[in-house]
Amino acid sequence: MANTQKKISELDPVWSRICREAEEAVREEPLMGGMLHGSLLHHPSLQRALAYRLSLKLASPEMSEQILREIADEAYDDDPSLVEAARADLVAVNDRDPACNRYIQPILYFKGFQAMQAYRVGHWLWRQERHDMAFFFQMRISEVFGIDIHPAARVGKGIMMDHAHSIVIGGTAVVGDNVSILQSVTLGGTGKESGDRHPKIGDGVLIGAGAKILGNIKVGHCSRIAAGSVVLQEVPPCKTVAGVPARVVGEAGCDQPALSMNQVLEK
Structure with a gap:
């Protein structure tokens, strides 16, 4: 697993930077180690980390984290443009938001970035004609992040939602x-x-x-x-x-x- 992760990191400079920043953050704040390992360092790629993070945020008594993670993994595996858009969004937030100076911040803390990636999975569901599950994603995005994006809406890449309320x-x-x-x-x-x-x-x-x-x-x-x-x-x-x-x-x-x-x- 370690060798596989290293090879993926070498091929993906964005993911490589995320892992490097996460390791630095663990050294600076050891009490955050569990969160940083669970959300980032335990995963082999950006898309797997995003699937984990989104499922953790959107899970509820009505829909388990495991089911949501399987849906997100399926979406990322089926449509590589989802993670390409996520990379563009991540770079956009880092470049345009003066409060952001590390790539790990939007993934872990910024609800605008998180909501946009959850919407992208919901839009994938909509395109698969899984409309009820897409509406579930819309509902949970609204409840968790305070952002209401219809899953049928078409949103490009490199999007920055500042404050996102x-x-x-x-x-x-x-x-x-x-x-x-x-x-x-x-x-x-x-x-x-x-x-x-x-x-x-x-x-x-x-x-x-x-x-x-x-x-x-x-x-x-x-x-x-x-x-x-x-x-x-x-x-x-x-x-x-x-x-x-x-x-x-x-x-x-x-x-x-x-x-x-x-x-x-x-x-």
Whole structure:
């Protein structure tokens, strides 16, 4: 097992860094040794560690940790893009969140990262037409992390959900790659309409805290949604919108607002 883990680590620099950070953390805080070994160091790969961590978080008297872990393992084995997205999300959080300086932090402590990986397994279940189990995942993600993402929603990779409290993403929503979403954001509908009714968010978008984007509208790539805005109309690419209702107030401020995380509106 040790030789196998070493070979996998050598082929996967992200997992190698995670293991190295976990070993350093055990030396610095021996009382955390049990948690760090159980969550990270006892596993041969990132996907196995994620399956363990998610099952531990989502388990309840209604669904055991063992069953949830088997589901997550099956999902990761069937679809390698799930762990590829997890790596991209992990790098995104580390790069964009000034509170993060180690890869182990999002896996162990950040509910935004954990909820996103649990959603990805739930979305895999949805695509397998295992809708009831997907809805169970949605329910537990909401109960445990305070984030409600419909399993039918399509979310890209490199996602950073900062603070990740009270985020809602509807079932026909689409979120592109490298998007940053702050707390209390809603990607919702405008009423009781059915069908395709939720926003389509382009790549590289920054969505500020408390923003509400409602209806089947497009938010162009590399745009910026100011905190507290209510967006009811299409947002052009590379623009900043603000207000209630939101309107264009200027350019996005940089080429990649989701990466810069600059939320200051220039006068």
